Amino acid sequence: MAKAAVAQETLSYCTSCKIDLAHLIVAMKGDQIAKVECKTCKKIHAYKAPKGVTEVAPKKKRASKKASDEAQSASTIEAEWEKLMNAHKEAPFKPYGLKSKFALGDKIKHPNFGEGIVGKLIYPNKLEVIFRTDIKVLIHGGAPN
Ligand SMILES: [Zn+2]
Numbered sequence: 042m043a044k045a046a047v048a049q050e051t052l053s054y055c056t057s058c059k060i061d062l063a064h065l066i067v068a069m070k071g072d073q074i075a076k077v078e079c080k081t082c083k084k085i086h087a088y089k090a091p092k093g094v095t096e097v098a099p100k101k102k103r104a105s106k107k108a109s110d111e112a113q114s115a116s117t118i119e120a121e122w123e124k125l126m127n128a129h130k131e132a133p134f135k136p137y138g139l140k141s142k143f144a145l146g147d148k149i150k151h152p153n154f155g156e157g158i159v160g161k162l163i164y165p166n167k168l169e170v171i172f173r174t175d176i177k178v179l180i181h182g183g184a185p186n
Pocket residue numbers: 055056057058059062079080081082083084
């Protein structure tokens with residue numbers, strides 16, 4: 042590429058148009074482009090490197106995103122829990138115990154986690170129980186032998 046010089050065309054960020062545009066070099070400062078004229082709005086302004094080239098991709102706000110994801114999943118669990126609780130309104134709560142056997146949709150009263158509902162049976166002796174704010178995998182009496 043030819044060395045930059047006055048009257049040559051260059052890509053610059055236009056401070057007026059707010060985008061990268063073709064500019065004509067108006068003034069040089071040593072090897073550096075000092076001033077450019079926007080071919081679109083004809084404004085003469087200091088040379089600014091094209092944004093598309095120099096702009097660093099915005100950093101992901103990982104911390105806050107993670108927090109909102111967690112809040113999101115917690116409220117999703119609660120919504121699911123409420124839905125299941127409503128769907129099985131008539132079913133009695135069974136106290137949770139290692140030896141007890143549970144079926145899909147059974148309501149469980151757990152001493153630590155509170156009221157939950159069996160969302161999934163994991164063969165042979167585990168249950169996925171949806172509690173109000175969390176999903177827990179619990180052990181139960183399991184499938185009949
Ligand atoms: Zn412009």
